[in-house]
Amino acid sequence: MIRVGFIGLGSQGGPMARRIADAGYPLTVWARRPESLEVLTGSEFAVAPTPAELAAASDLVGICVVADADVEEVLLRPGGLLEGMAPGGVVAIHSTIHPDTCTRLASRAAESGVSVVDAPVSGGGIAAAARNLLVMVGGDDASVARCRPVFEAFGDPVIHLGPLGSGQVAKLLNNLVFTAQVAVALEMFSFADGLGVDRTALAQVLAHGSGGSRAAAILAGSGFNLTGLRGAVGLLSKDVGIVLDVARARGAAEPEPVVALAHRALRTLQEGGSTAGG
Numbered sequence: 667m668i669r670v671g672f673i674g675l676g677s678q679g680g681p682m683a684r685r686i687a688d689a690g691y692p693l694t695v696w697a698r699r700p701e702s703l704e705v706l707t708g709s710e711f712a713v714a715p716t717p718a719e720l721a722a723a724s725d726l727v728g729i730c731v732v733a734d735a736d737v738e739e740v741l742l743r744p745g746g747l748l749e750g751m752a753p754g755g756v757v758a759i760h761s762t763i764h765p766d767t768c769t770r771l772a773s774r775a776a777e778s779g780v781s782v783v784d785a786p787v788s789g790g791g792i793a794a795a796a797r798n799l800l801v802m803v804g805g806d807d808a809s810v811a812r813c814r815p816v817f818e819a820f821g822d823p824v825i826h827l828g829p830l831g832s833g834q835v836a837k838l839l840n841n842l843v844f845t846a847q848v849a850v851a852l853e854m855f856s857f858a859d860g861l862g863v864d865r866t867a868l869a870q871v872l873a874h875g876s877g878g879s880r881a882a883a884i885l886a887g888s889g890f891n892l893t894g895l896r897g898a899v900g901l902l903s904k905d906v907g908i909v910l911d912v913a914r915a916r917g918a919a920e921p922e923p924v925v926a927l928a929h930r931a932l933r934t935l936q937e938g939g940s941t942a943g944g
Contacts, residue, residue: 667691670816671724673717673740673747678787679730679760680705681794682820686728687711689819696720717743718750726816727751728785730760733904734767741771753779756809758817762786762838762901764908765831766915768804772830781809784830785817786837794820801825802840804832838909845902846927847881848895852934852942854882855890865890890942892935899935906932 670691672683680702687693687709694712696719697703703713714720717740721727727747729737737759741747747757757775759768759782772782783805793799801821803810810826817824827836855865869886872878888894906928913920 668725668812668816669694669723671695671714671720671727671747672730673697673720673727674730674761675702675705676730676732677791678794679728681791682728682730682760682787682799683711684709685794685797685820686816689816691816691819694720694723716745716750717741717747718745721747721750721755722752724751724755726756726758726813728758728760728816730787732761732901734761734763737761737763737767738771742774748775748778748780751778751780755779756781756783756812758783758785758813760785760787762841762905763834765804765834765912768831768834781806782830783809783813784833785813786833787821788837788840798822802827802833802836804828804830804834804836806830835909835912838905838912841902841905842909842924842928844881845906845931846924847879848885849927849931849934851879851882851885852931855885855942885942891940892942893940896935896940899932902928902935903932 668691670686671694672679672686673696675683675695675697683693683695684706687706694714696714696717714723729740731737731740741757757780768782768784775782783803785801785803788800789798797820799821801817801824803824803826814824827833858865858868869882872882910920910925
């Protein structure tokens with residue numbers, strides 16, 4: 667059975683790693699903070715003292731850290747993954763980063779005979795624990811086929827979108843649409859208040875109606891409290907910025923209404939207050 671390494675045991679990566687271990691794959695992890703390992707309590711796993719030693723014990727390594735610089739550090743630093751991974755290994759980048767970063771890192775990895783796929787995810791830790799995380803994959807057919815059984819330990823569906831970087835573009839587009847939908851949901855619930863419609867009852871209608879959205883469901887599920895969405899504003903802003911940078915580099919026309927709504931949502935979330943007012 668393929669040996670799996672995993673780095674990034676946060677709110678999303680931790681449940682992913684646990685699903686991998688519980689599916690029976692030999693799992694090795696590395697963590698900066700020992701308390702991060704608590705999410706794996708009750709599962710079988712080994713702990714490597716460095717990313718390089720983790721890589722030496724793995725055929726496939728999943729990375730679920732925050733940003734481009736974090737992924738680069740894990741791979742390229744002294745004692746990093748590429749220092750220890752044997753030729754034929756595969757690195758799966760689950761972080762949401764710039765497609766160009768994936769391409770650059772894949773070139774460096776190829777010098778060591780290591781393949782890279784990008785496999786960002788959507789759905790959060792609850793979806794990972796339930797094995798229905800959305801996994802958006804970019805990479806060559808052989809590498810993706812090798813990774814797919816491991817991805818299916820935590821993901822359903824696992825969608826192969828094309829060559830390296832395609833998964834990142836799909837995830838960035840998803841996050842752009844979600845951010846725009848936040849603005850639509852906020853304004854729609856405020857409009858409902860003005861019409862004298864109870865927003866909680868309207869949320870139930872939208873949960874079963876054609877006008878519903880994931881953003882509206884999250885907002886209603888929080889009791890119209892913006893604290894959770896505000897906590898994600900940095901990541902959403904990063905992702906909107908990256909997808910617009912990709913569009914400019916590729917000469918693609920921006921979907922102006924969607925982008926305007928996304929920026930409106932980000933401005934609203936950056937303002938004070940913890941609830942969605944009427």
